[in-house]
Amino acid sequence: MSRRVVGTVVVILILTAVAGLQKPEGQRKSDDPVARGEYLVTHVAMCVQCHTPRNTRGELDRRRLLQGAPMPVRSPWPEQEWAFQAPSLAGLPGGWSEEQLIHFLQTGKDVNGRHARPPMPPFRMTREDAAAVAAYLRSLGGTTAFTRPG
Ligand code: HEC
Structure with a gap:
């Protein structure tokens, strides 16, 4: 009897572990700060709209x-x-x-206590969101090597 209980518990533990490994794709993504940062920068705080140049159209x-x-x-x-x-x-x-950017996005002030001029919004992000934004922007590191035409 007790052996059967132990056996059942072991089976449940194994199934739970396997279920944990099979998290749906979306859920796994939101655990990734870089993916969350990209989402915030592109679709929520709209940093891209002001900080990305536009073409003639x-x-x-x-x-x-x-x-x-x-x-x-x-x-x-x-x-x-x-x-x-x-x-x-x-x-x-x-x-x-990264830490300076996180501070700025949480308080609206840079390390010298100065705020950015409008239209830069004075964000008051949570530490988690600010860290995700910083992780994403840092991941774009290589692209600064582009030479800017004009
Ligand atoms: C409505 C337009 C707009 C949006 C949206 C915007 N920015 Fe800005 N941002 C600006 C402008 C304009 C400046 C320059 C401010 C200045 O020179 O005082 C700036 C400046 C900054 C600076 C430099 C601040 C400093 O003190 O030198 C950082 C960092 C920054 N933005 C990050 C972000 C991030 C991250 C987001 C999104 C979470 C964002 N911005 C969204 C327009 C925008």
């Missing part, structure tokens, strides 16, 4: 993904301070560590 130039772009619009309030260039983020912004 106004579409994002995927070959220069997140390599910095001019701001095509100016502030509706002429007195407001405003930035006309969004810097490159591919492989992290120039000279920034």
Whole structure:
């Protein structure tokens, strides 16, 4: 009897372990910070819309993904301070560590306590989201080697 109970428990344990290994694809992806970062950057916080240059048709130039772009619009309030260039983020912004970027995305301030000018949004991300964004941007490291035409 007790041997049968032990046998059943062992079978259940094995089945649970196997089920754990067969996580659905989507679930496994969201565990990956780089994939989550790509999702946030592309579809939620929309970093790509401002930090990627556009072609003559106004579409994002995927070959220069997140390599910095001019701001095509100016502030509706002429007195407001405003930035006309969004810097490159591919492989992290120039000279920034991953930890500095995480701090910036959580507080809206850089290491010197300065905030970025509008239209850069003052994000207040969770540490987890900020770390995912940083991991993704870092993964784009190689692309900064592109020479920017014009
Ligand atoms: C609406 C347009 C817009 C969006 C969306 C946007 N940015 Fe920016 N970002 C800018 C502009 C413009 C600047 C330049 C600000 C300046 O020079 O003061 C900037 C600056 C930055 C800087 C440099 C800040 C500094 O102090 O030097 C970082 C880092 C950055 N953005 C990261 C991001 C990330 C990551 C996202 C998405 C999570 C994002 N941005 C979304 C427009 C945008």
